[in-house]
Amino acid sequence: MNPNPILEVDQVTRRFGGLTAVNKVSFTVQPSEILSVIGPNGAGKSTLFKLISSFLHTSEGEVRLKGERISDLAPHIVARKGVVRTFQETTIFRAMTVRENIIIAHHLRAKASLAGYFWGSAAARQDQAAFARSADEIIQFLGMGAIANELASNLPQGNLRALGIAIGLATDPKVLLLDEPFAGMNHDETMHMVQLVQNVRQERGITVLLVEHDIPAVMKISDRIVVINFGEKIAEGTPEDIRNNDKVIEAYLGREDDAIGM
Amino acid sequence: MTLFKKLLGVGLFLALVLVLVPWLIERSGRWDFYYTLTSVALLSIASAGVWLTFYIGRINIGQGAYALVGGYVSAILVTQAGMNFWLTLPLAGLFCALLSVLIGLPILRLRGVYFAMVTLVLTEVVRLTALALPITNGARGIVNIPLPTELSLFGLTLIPDFGTLANPKLAFYLAAVIMMILSYAVLYRIVHSRLGHLCRSLQQNEELAASIGVNITYLRILAYSISSFFGGIAGASFVNISQSIYPSSFQVVDSVNFMLNCFLGGLGYVFGPMLGTLLLYFGWDLLFTTGKYQLLIYSSLLILLMLVLPNGLLSLRLSRKAKQPAQASPDKQPSGATP
Numbered sequence: 001m002n003p004n005p006i007l008e009v010d011q012v013t014r015r016f017g018g019l020t021a022v023n024k025v026s027f028t029v030q031p032s033e034i035l036s037v038i039g040p041n042g043a044g045k046s047t048l049f050k051l052i053s054s055f056l057h058t059s060e061g062e063v064r065l066k067g068e069r070i071s072d073l074a075p076h077i078v079a080r081k082g083v084v085r086t087f088q089e090t091t092i093f094r095a096m097t098v099r100e101n102i103i104i105a106h107h108l109r110a111k112a113s114l115a116g117y118f119w120g121s122a123a124a125r126q127d128q129a130a131f132a133r134s135a136d137e138i139i140q141f142l143g144m145g146a147i148a149n150e151l152a153s154n155l156p157q158g159n160l161r162a163l164g165i166a167i168g169l170a171t172d173p174k175v176l177l178l179d180e181p182f183a184g185m186n187h188d189e190t191m192h193m194v195q196l197v198q199n200v201r202q203e204r205g206i207t208v209l210l211v212e213h214d215i216p217a218v219m220k221i222s223d224r225i226v227v228i229n230f231g232e233k234i235a236e237g238t239p240e241d242i243r244n245n246d247k248v249i250e251a252y253l254g255r256e257d258d259a260i261g262m
Numbered sequence: 263m264t265l266f267k268k269l270l271g272v273g274l275f276l277a278l279v280l281v282l283v284p285w286l287i288e289r290s291g292r293w294d295f296y297y298t299l300t301s302v303a304l305l306s307i308a309s310a311g312v313w314l315t316f317y318i319g320r321i322n323i324g325q326g327a328y329a330l331v332g333g334y335v336s337a338i339l340v341t342q343a344g345m346n347f348w349l350t351l352p353l354a355g356l357f358c359a360l361l362s363v364l365i366g367l368p369i370l371r372l373r374g375v376y377f378a379m380v381t382l383v384l385t386e387v388v389r390l391t392a393l394a395l396p397i398t399n400g401a402r403g404i405v406n407i408p409l410p411t412e413l414s415l416f417g418l419t420l421i422p423d424f425g426t427l428a429n430p431k432l433a434f435y436l437a438a439v440i441m442m443i444l445s446y447a448v449l450y451r452i453v454h455s456r457l458g459h460l461c462r463s464l465q466q467n468e469e470l471a472a473s474i475g476v477n478i479t480y481l482r483i484l485a486y487s488i489s490s491f492f493g494g495i496a497g498a499s500f501v502n503i504s505q506s507i508y509p510s511s512f513q514v515v516d517s518v519n520f521m522l523n524c525f526l527g528g529l530g531y532v533f534g535p536m537l538g539t540l541l542l543y544f545g546w547d548l549l550f551t552t553g554k555y556q557l558l559i560y561s562s563l564l565i566l567l568m569l570v571l572p573n574g575l576l577s578l579r580l581s582r583k584a585k586q587p588a589q590a591s592p593d594k595q596p597s598g599a600t601p
């Protein structure tokens with residue numbers, strides 16, 4: 001394994017009062033890897049993602065990006081460094097069109113100052129042209145051309161998920177955290193999204209971490225999988241390893257709805 | 263709207279306020295309208311500031327505080343330091359902007375009704391401070407403020423001495439209207455440039471804004487300080503026109519009115535607060551004839567209006583276009599100030 005991981009999660013712990021939602025979780029992520037985090041409801045997956053993107057502060061431990069500590073910084077600084085999270089709840093700018101959503105998400109790439117934009121400076125106009133071009137690229141890449149001018153609040157669930165990913169891509173991230181990107185999708189839509197996520201990695205070299213309950217999709221898409229239960233990591237490995245891991249099977253036992261699809 | 267239509271609209275508006283209104287007043291001899299319309303113009307600048315805080319998803323019921331502070335800063339500089347009013351104007355605005363950074367840092371973390379409640383208290387705090395401080399001369403206030411004097415640059419007179427003018431009322435009116443036009447031009451540019459787009463992102467979803475890298479704390483402070491700058495220059499101008507200031511010159515009810523002006527005109531429209539200020543000011547005066555029922559009728563009408571037209575009066579004119587959401591531009595959005 002490559003000795004230079006892009007992301008290191010090191011003994012990360014988060015307590016809410018008496019509840020330890022994430023307990024001494026450690027794992028590393030390689031550049032351009034697709035790594036999934038799975039586990040039963042309430043296992044601490046979303047909390048873990050919020051800790052990595054610094055929306056929550058850690059109680060103990062730290063997260064490093066290319067060796068540099070990024071935990072407990074302001075979220076927009078972590079985003080600036082290239083770690084961007086999409087949300088479990090569909091989170092978009094509802095009163096903007098799809099295109100406006102994607103353009104505003106280019107914020108971090110702006111070279112001109114706010115004052116420059118106010119006066120309409122040359123740099124600002126260049127930015128705007130570049131954002132428009134890049135937004136069109138993303139729209140085409142995700143096949144959203146037909147809905148580009150729709151208000152985001154009018155979109156069906158499947159498109160909202162895709163828009164969430166589009167917003168993430170527009171920030172030009174190094175590491176993209178997707179929290180349940182396939183939720184609420186039927187089989188065909190899921191397979192389409194799986195393809196998209198794989199393209200994201202292939203064509204843009206972006207490292208993808210995802211939380212997902214759709215186990216067949218996870219098995220198909222992931223290079224490696226981390227399993228957590230009650231806040232603790234109980235297994236880590238390739239899809240093949242995880243499929244045959246006793247602890248994992250036990251954790252999912254008696255949970256028909258979540259039954260690990262094997 | 264095409265560029266031509268926009269220019270035509272601006273041209274017509276300028277002709278109306280700069281030529282037609284003064285002509286009508288001179289013809290009819292209703293000189294008192296100069297004072298009324300001057301007040302409306304200045305109050306609408308303060309309302310423009312409140313509108314900008316709505317634009318980041320915050321209900322601001324404290325603009326009276328900054329109008330009062332701006333008024334005192336200008337009055338003190340004019341009467342005690344002998345400064346030219348026109349120079350005190352930006353200073354009053356800047357002082358308010360700085361003050362609002364200090365006040366905004368802790369309170370802008372609050373949302374919804376909590377932020378609104380804290381701002382509601384601000385006006386009263388400033389009033390009590392003005393009552394207590396020696397420099398503001400307590401309840402006696404600062405009176406006999408001289409009229410604005412000449413402003414010149416390299417011997418070139420930019421603005422004449424108001425004291426020597428044959429028609430100072432007209433001069434006040436024109437000065438106030440030009441300030442209003444400049445303020446709304448600035449507001450329009452803000453809304454239609456990246457700052458405005460970021461404010462909208464904040465209004466719609468602060469968490470997502472942070473995750474795409476927007477420094478939401480900085481942006482909130484920036485918007486709030488611009489808003490307070492508007493409040494400060496409006497207050498400073500108002501005080502110099504009435505040539506006096508008291509702790510009661512701007513009260514909680516004024517702060518509430520600045521907010522209502524925005525609601526009435528429409529939170530989704532840059533020029534909403536201008537229309538709102540005009541209507542509310544005249545509406546209140548018209549209802550004066552109804553005597554003790556004035557407040558009752560006034561409040562009922564406002565509540566009714568908000569129920570029937572939650573997006574403000576300007577939504578009437580634009581409602582046809584609003585049905586094509588795909589083309590929705592920032593100033594035609596339905597109000598989204600609910601935090």
Ligand SMILES: Nc1ncnc2c1ncn2[C@@H]1O[C@H](COP(=O)(O)OP(=O)(O)OP(=O)(O)O)[C@@H](O)[C@H]1O
Nearest residue numbers: 016019021039040041042043044045046047048088
């Ligand atoms: N802000 C919070 N305050 C208190 N407890 C919290 C908070 N956020 C999460 N928790 C608790 O931490 C635990 C882990 O929650 P988390 O949302 O991370 O689970 P999850 O694995 O994402 O679940 P799901 O699959 O349902 O999304 C839960 O018991 C939850 O109630």
Ligand SMILES: [Mg+2]
Nearest residue numbers: 045046047088
């Ligand atoms: Mg979750």
